Amino acid sequence: MKPTASNINIKNKRASFDYEFIDTYTAGIVLTGTEIKSIRQGKASLVDTFCFFSKGELWVKNMHVAEYFYGSYNNHAARRDRKLLLTKKELRKLERGTRETGFTIVPTRLYINEKGLAKLVIALAKGKKQYDKRESLKEKDDKRMMDRMFKR
Structure with missing residues (x-):
């Protein structure tokens, strides 16, 4: 089965x-x-990507x-740098955000919109500490337990 444009949703x-x-x-x-x-065939990955x-x-x-x-011989390189298209206002805001310590720009999702164009959802992000990661895992486990209890 060939994936259609609406169900291409590659997440990081x-x-x-x-x-x-x-x-x-x-x-x-x-x-x-x-x-x-x-990308339309779903053969892309956002693992270890950054902006x-x-x-x-x-x-x-x-x-x-x-x-x-x-x-053919016109094939692309698999891991080449690709330019992102944003408005000047958004670019200035992101550049200001990355100048602060601890902030970075991370791609979170790649999808094909209804017009058939590839779009990348990026986020201005701050790195989590180890205890924040443990807290995220704990919340995820608690949510899973609650879902199990309500399904019975």
């Missing part, structure tokens, strides 16, 4: 465990033809988009 599950999200933005991505075809500024532009680094099976 590790990001919500390691970071506390302050603010989220939806950004467009500059892609080549074979990259968008691979950085270079010359006033926002880029995503380490995002893995598998090479397109039917691509």
